[in-house]
Amino acid sequence: MLNVNALTVTMQRNPSKRILDNITFDVKDGEILAILGPSGAGKTTLLRCLALLHQQTLGTITFNETPIDTLAAGQIGIVFQSFNLFPHLTVIENMLLAPTCHKKGATEALLDKAQALLAQFGLTAHAGAHPHNLSGGQKQRVAIARALMMDPPVLLFDEPTSALDPELINEVSEIIKALRQPKRVILVVTHEVRLARHVADHILFLDNGVLLDNVSRDVFFGESGDGLSPRAQTFLSNLS
Ligand SMILES: Nc1ncnc2c1ncn2[C@@H]1O[C@H](COP(=O)(O)OP(=O)(O)OP(=O)(O)O)[C@@H](O)[C@H]1O
Ligand SMILES: [Mg+2]
Structure with a gap:
């Protein structure tokens, strides 16, 4: 609670x-x-x-x-109004940053998790894209997927x-x-x-x-x- x-x-x-x-x-x-x-x-x-x-x-x-x-x-995960994705990082790099910094798992396991989340949100094809190449809805789904990486x-x-x-x-x-x-x-x-x-x-x-x-x-x-x-x-x- x-x-x-x-x-x-x-x-x-x-x-x-x-x-x-x-x-x-x-x-x-x-x-x-x-x-x-x-x-x-x-x-x-x-x-x-x-x-x-x-x-x-x-x-x-x-x-x-x-x-x-x-x-x-x-x-505590937060999805900001303007998404706050790191513009210089790809989608998957955005997702891996925090869990890697906080040692939330082995690299392979984190990669598997990121890919599973990307698939869940219909973003698999965009894993290597930078945020400026995504639509608003896609950016938001990336921001949510990024937050979920930390469970x-x-x-x-x-x-x-x-x-x-x-x-x-x-x-x-x-x-x-x-x-x-x-x-x-x-x-x-x-x-x-x-x-x-x-x-x-x-x-x-x-x-x-x-x-x-x-x-x-x-x-x-x-x-x-x-x-x-x-x-x-x-x-x-x-x-x-
Ligand atoms: N850093 C700050 N310094 C001074 N005043 C602030 C600061 N942040 C917010 N405020 C003031 O606090 C009040 C509440 O702001 P807040 O952004 O939390 O409102 P909100 O309900 O989210 O509004 P909105 O629906 O427009 O997003 C406002 O009067 C705002 O001007
Ligand atoms: Mg507000």
């Missing part, structure tokens, strides 16, 4: 301004959580805290009761559909759903309500650094809006 307790992030230049304000929630093993909210709500900041990319934080984040900053390398039990996505053709939303949804595993937690920050509705068990709704709603998907997308904050109800009604 992933546990976030009283997480607070303040602005470096103005410590009285809270980017995240006392955020507490859990994600159980095997669950997929979507994080929704308007622009500037703090969604990416929350994900960056979970990926240990943000320093000035208060509160605690644990995975299976271990503070995340003491977890072994590779336990992360915590997998984070920041806006996985925003850089893609809207027609790919269903494909991305299916990919994310297929990554669900009994011992894994998956968090997806998204603007795309269809994606959240399709993949998530639970929804967090953030506004202005504050966690306003932490509810099941069925409650969040219920017809009546019962059990939702007025802000989330407005957010949803503005979409329709």
Whole structure:
């Protein structure tokens, strides 16, 4: 289980301004959580805290009761909005870099694993390509395959559909759903309500650094809006 307790992030230049304000929630093993909210709500900041990319934080984040900053390398995987593939490396080199650095297995075994993942994502023909020769959807699948090389039990996505053709939303949804595993937690920050509705068990709704709603998907997308904050109800009604 992933546990976030009283997480607070303040602005470096103005410590009285809270980017995240006392955020507490859990994600159980095997669950997929979507994080929704308007622009500037703090969604990416929350994900960056979970990926240990943000320093000035208060509160605690644990995975299976271990503070995340003491977890072994590779336990937390992140797929960035802009994919962040290394442009000078080929697809397979991108995939092998982290597991090789962290000695996650013998070279042969890692190569076999990378090839199996490339096949799974329909990328075998692109193993030797550089990222600039790939489409957006292909880059994203490489970024996901790269994250999976480390078998992360915590997998984070920041806006996985925003850089893609809207027609790919269903494909991305299916990919994310297929990554669900009994011992894994998956968090997806998204603007795309269809994606959240399709993949998530639970929804967090953030506004202005504050966690306003932490509810099941069925409650969040219920017809009546019962059990939702007025802000989330407005957010949803503005979409329709
Ligand atoms: N490094 C930083 N320095 C100062 N302010 C920051 C920094 N990073 C984020 N912020 C501020 O924190 C707030 C939350 O930003 P964040 O990027 O987490 O929002 P978001 O919910 O991901 O928004 P979007 O939907 O537009 O991606 C914003 O007001 C932003 O301006
Ligand atoms: Mg963001």
